[in-house]
Structure formats: C-alpha cells, structure tokens
Amino acid sequence: MTKRQPSLFIPHGGGPCFFMDWDPPDAWDRQRAFLQALPASLPERPRALLVISGHWEEPVFTVQANPAPPLLFDYHGFPPHTYQLTWPAPGDPALAARVRALLEGAGFDTAEDPARGYDHGVFVPLKVAFPEADIPTVQLSLRADLDPAAHIAAGRALEPLRDDGVLIIGSGNSYHNMAVLMRAMRGPGSGDPRGAGFDRWLTQAVTQDDPARRDALLADWASAPGAREANPREEHLIPLHVAAGAAGADRGVKTLEDRVMGAIESAFRFG
Numbered sequence: 001m002t003k004r005q006p007s008l009f010i011p012h013g014g015g016p017c018f019f020m021d022w023d024p025p026d027a028w029d030r031q032r033a034f035l036q037a038l039p040a041s042l043p044e045r046p047r048a049l050l051v052i053s054g055h056w057e058e059p060v061f062t063v064q065a066n067p068a069p070p071l072l073f074d075y076h077g078f079p080p081h082t083y084q085l086t087w088p089a090p091g092d093p094a095l096a097a098r099v100r101a102l103l104e105g106a107g108f109d110t111a112e113d114p115a116r117g118y119d120h121g122v123f124v125p126l127k128v129a130f131p132e133a134d135i136p137t138v139q140l141s142l143r144a145d146l147d148p149a150a151h152i153a154a155g156r157a158l159e160p161l162r163d164d165g166v167l168i169i170g171s172g173n174s175y176h177n178m179a180v181l182m183r184a185m186r187g188p189g190s191g192d193p194r195g196a197g198f199d200r201w202l203t204q205a206v207t208q209d210d211p212a213r214r215d216a217l218l219a220d221w222a223s224a225p226g227a228r229e230a231n232p233r234e235e236h237l238i239p240l241h242v243a244a245g246a247a248g249a250d251r252g253v254k255t256l257e258d259r260v261m262g263a264i265e266s267a268f269r270f271g
Contacts, residue, residue, distance in 0.1 A: 047165030053121030092136035106157035155245020170239030
C-alpha cells in the first residue's frame with residue numbers, strides 16, 4: 001500500500017548557491033545538509049514530485065506537461081560552470097493532467113505548458129536532495145495575482161495526491177528582501193532584525209493546531225509584523241501557502257531555521 005507523503009516548504013537558496021564557491025565558504029552548508037537529508041525523512045520513495053516554485057507565475061494555474069523538461073538557467077551573473085549543471089528528471093504528463101483535473105474540480109481555471117523546463121527553484125534544491133534525478137517531476141506555476149487564499153485553496157484541492165505517493169514541495173524562501181540580502185553580502189551586521197519577528201510569527205502561524213486558524217493567519221500574512229520588510233513581493237513565500245493548503249488536518253512543524261546572508265530562512269513540513 002502506498003504511504004501518504006508529506007507536504008513541504010523548502011528554501012531553495014540563492015541562484016546556484018550549492019554548486020559554487022561562496023564567501024563565507026560555509027554559508028549554505030546547513031541548507032545543503034537539510035536537503036541532502038530530505039529523502040531519508042520520507043515515509044517511502046515518492047512516486048512523483050509536484051513542485052511549486054517562486055520562479056514561475058502565470059495568469060492561471062499552469063502545469064508543466066513536458067515529458068522531458070530541460071533546465072531553465074534563469075539566474076544571471078554566476079560562474080560559467082553553473083550554466084552547465086544537469087538534472088534530467090523525467091516529466092509526468094499523466095500527473096500533470098491529474099493536477100489540472102483536481103484544480104478544475106475546485107473551480108480554478110488552468111492551463112498547461114508542454115514545453116517548459118525546470119527553473120532553478122526546482123533543479124537547484126532537488127539536484128541536492130534527489131541527485132539521481134530518477135523521480136518523475138511536474139512543476140506547477142503560481143497564479144500571477146499571488147492571492148494567498150486562492151493558493152491555499154489550490155493546495156487543498158491537491159491534497160489527494162499525497163495519498164497517491166506524490167510529494168508536494170513548495171520551493172521558495174521565507175525571507176526574500178533582495179536589497180537587504182545584497183547589503184548583507186557586503187558586510188556583517190547589515191541584516192534585517194525585523195526578519196526575526198516575521199519568522200517567529202510565521203512559525204506560530206504554520207504550527208497552529210487548528211487548520212482553519214492556520215489558513216486564516218496565512219491568508220492575512222501581509223498584516224504580520226515585519227511581513228513586507230521580509231517579503232516586499234511575496235512570490236517566494238506563496239509556495240508555502242500551497243503546501244499548507246495541501247496539509248489537510250496535518251499540523252505544520254518547522255524543520256529548518258537557518259541564518260544566511262543576514263536573514264532567517266525556514267522550512268516547514270506537514271505530515
């Protein structure tokens with residue numbers, strides 16, 4: 001019998017950070033170790049992966065239907081070798097069709113993209129977590145309005161996939177103020193102290209015992225202390241809302257809290 005998979009929110013780092021030298025050299029070690037340990041934390045090997053990345057937005061929820069997705073090197077200014085990375089995981093058009101059917105059954109308009117490849121919010125963290133690239137993987141876009149309640153509802157529609165052996169992964173960053181992160185790279189002590197307050201609020205919201213209360217808090221995330229300082233634009237946070245929607249009655253737990261580039265980045269798991 002297939003075991004129910006969890007629903008996850010993971011940080012995907014900065015660009016191809018796990019595959020290049022960094023200053024300081026250990027900057028991404030905790031996130032790398034977290035990703036490497038992820039497969040062993042699962043109840044069994046997933047049948048497939050469904051990934052919602054902060055790097056793909058469309059007018060309606062759009063599913064990647066490419067049976068052999070290439071990589072989209074959608075980062076700029078990094079060393080030449082980082083544009084030669086490989087992660088040849090197969091797509092899964094049947095799963096893509098199932099995702100569309102579930103979303104449409106919940107009242108959402110959907111589309112599919114038969115040509116799209118994996119963006120770096122997919123292949124960078126998953127090359128660390130699943131280096132063999134042998135698990136079928138489908139990417140689902142965000143909806144461009146970034147409506148938090150709609151993304152929670154979309155996740156809720158996708159929850160049945162977990163019982164079919166599909167691991168749902170929201171890939172983004174809980175803190176994504178690029179101006180602050182770039183300043184922090186230029187010197188110590190230039191991070192954002194308000195980010196810690198938002199992370200505390202986010203952790204309390206995600207780990208609520210009552211799923212309805214959790215969903216209500218996350219839907220109103222922008223009212224939280226330090227919310228817009230941590231996420232001036234929320235595209236890297238909203239994958240968490242899909243993962244939380246797919247949680248059902250499963251309580252969220254924090255699985256990583258890392259401080260990197262002057263910011264706290266957290267990961268969460270449901271189930």
